[in-house]
Amino acid sequence: MSLEEGIALSKRVAPKYAPAWRSKSPREQAAMAMYFLPHGSRKPTLCPTRPRVVKWYCPFADQSRFPSGHRYCINVYTGCSHGCVYCYAAGYQQEQVREKRDFAKLLRMDLADLEEFDVPPAPIHLSNSTDPFQPLEATAGYTRLALREILRHRHRFTSVVILTKNPRLAFESECVDLFHQLHAPSAECFVEVSLAFWRDEVRMMFEPNAPSIADRMEGIRRLRQADVPVVLRIDPLFPRSLLSDGSSNGAYQDANLLQPQTLDDLERLVGFGCDVGAKHIVYSPARIVQPRSRPLSEVMRKMRKVYESMAAPEKLTFRGGSWRLPSANQTEVTEPLRNFCSRLNIPAKCCKQNLLETR
Ligand code: SF4
Numbered sequence: 531m532s533l534e535e536g537i538a539l540s541k542r543v544a545p546k547y548a549p550a551w552r553s554k555s556p557r558e559q560a561a562m563a564m565y566f567l568p569h570g571s572r573k574p575t576l577c578p579t580r581p582r583v584v585k586w587y588c589p590f591a592d593q594s595r596f597p598s599g600h601r602y603c604i605n606v607y608t609g610c611s612h613g614c615v616y617c618y619a620a621g622y623q624q625e626q627v628r629e630k631r632d633f634a635k636l637l638r639m640d641l642a643d644l645e646e647f648d649v650p651p652a653p654i655h656l657s658n659s660t661d662p663f664q665p666l667e668a669t670a671g672y673t674r675l676a677l678r679e680i681l682r683h684r685h686r687f688t689s690v691v692i693l694t695k696n697p698r699l700a701f702e703s704e705c706v707d708l709f710h711q712l713h714a715p716s717a718e719c720f721v722e723v724s725l726a727f728w729r730d731e732v733r734m735m736f737e738p739n740a741p742s743i744a745d746r747m748e749g750i751r752r753l754r755q756a757d758v759p760v761v762l763r764i765d766p767l768f769p770r771s772l773l774s775d776g777s778s779n780g781a782y783q784d785a786n787l788l789q790p791q792t793l794d795d796l797e798r799l800v801g802f803g804c805d806v807g808a809k810h811i812v813y814s815p816a817r818i819v820q821p822r823s824r825p826l827s828e829v830m831r832k833m834r835k836v837y838e839s840m841a842a843p844e845k846l847t848f849r850g851g852s853w854r855l856p857s858a859n860q861t862e863v864t865e866p867l868r869n870f871c872s873r874l875n876i877p878a879k880c881c882k883q884n885l886l887e888t889r
Pocket residue numbers: 610611612613614616617618619620658659660661695
């Protein structure tokens with residue numbers, strides 16, 4: 531495809547994605563179009579849906595409302611074995627966990643295309659819809675493979691972000707050397723670790739198959755001792771007791787649920803982040819995600835009742851496949867965490883800010 535054909539293709543990008551294109555030069559717009567847009571389609575407007583392993587970061591985001599821009603994601607596996615009951619990915623994908631067919635071959639083809647089209651560099655994230663260090667990685671090794679291939683094409687990427695609930699495997703799978711080699715002063719490689727709960731009985735309720743709290747803390751400590759930058763995700767955040775003094779579980783008790791995060795829990799989690807020298811802390815209020823292929827889990831059905839009683843007299847909003855608290859409640863949910871971070875002098879970023887500031 532010639533440069534002129536690439537420029538013509540880039541003019542057909544759907545309005546939802548156009549802002550990510552407009553900020554680039556015509557040559558860069560053509561390169562992005564040739565890489566992301568389906569070449570043979572007769573549709574007048576095109577979405578970045580060309581089948582790719584190194585794919586457009588978020589196919590759902592309207593770039594005028596959520597300017598995540600040109601960035602990549604590799605979902606190293608299909609599905610995720612951690613089984614988090616709040617999983618956002620369950621809203622749009624099947625849940626069986628498996629290796630991707632021809633992963634290595636397709637990955638190398640995509641990286642060769644990035645070179646051939648000379649696509650401008652952008653951040654790359656592993657992974658949005660699966661944990662790259664779930665137990666399958668110990669035998670399949672696709673994450674190690676992907677990191678090695680990214681390293682071979684490092685100039686095509688700015689930041690390299692790895693998101694996991696299993697930092698211990700990230701440490702033990704001999705990836706630390708790769709993290710160091712991928713790290714650059716102006717375009718970091720860092721590991722984001724999700725650690726939303728302080729008590730393991732709560733973790734078992736919400737993330738039944740994910741590593742224990744102690745295991746994750748140990749993994750984070752080892753990564754930090756090896757000088758790997760870590761972002762701590764205390765994420766997602768659930769509302770606390772209806773009673774402002776926190777002396778009772780309130781709505782949680784009525785629903786026969788443990789309160790997910792007490793103020794003490796949050797303070798300890800933030801303190802842990804400070805002690806290990808996390809870069810910053812990421813948070814977002816939890817949504818009740820309707821899974822695509824099954825009914826809500828019992829825990830999340832009960833949680834929806836808790837949400838309804840906390841929102842009353844207002845109603846929950848259902849948007850993008852999930853129920854959300856009214857915005858005033860969401861502020862109440864996140865404010866104590868931000869206060870603890872401010873008191874302990876560690877930056878706190880909401881999930882969206884964290885993404886947009888990853889360049
Ligand atoms: S680790 Fe992430 S992708 Fe995996 S089940 Fe939990 S929320 Fe979903």
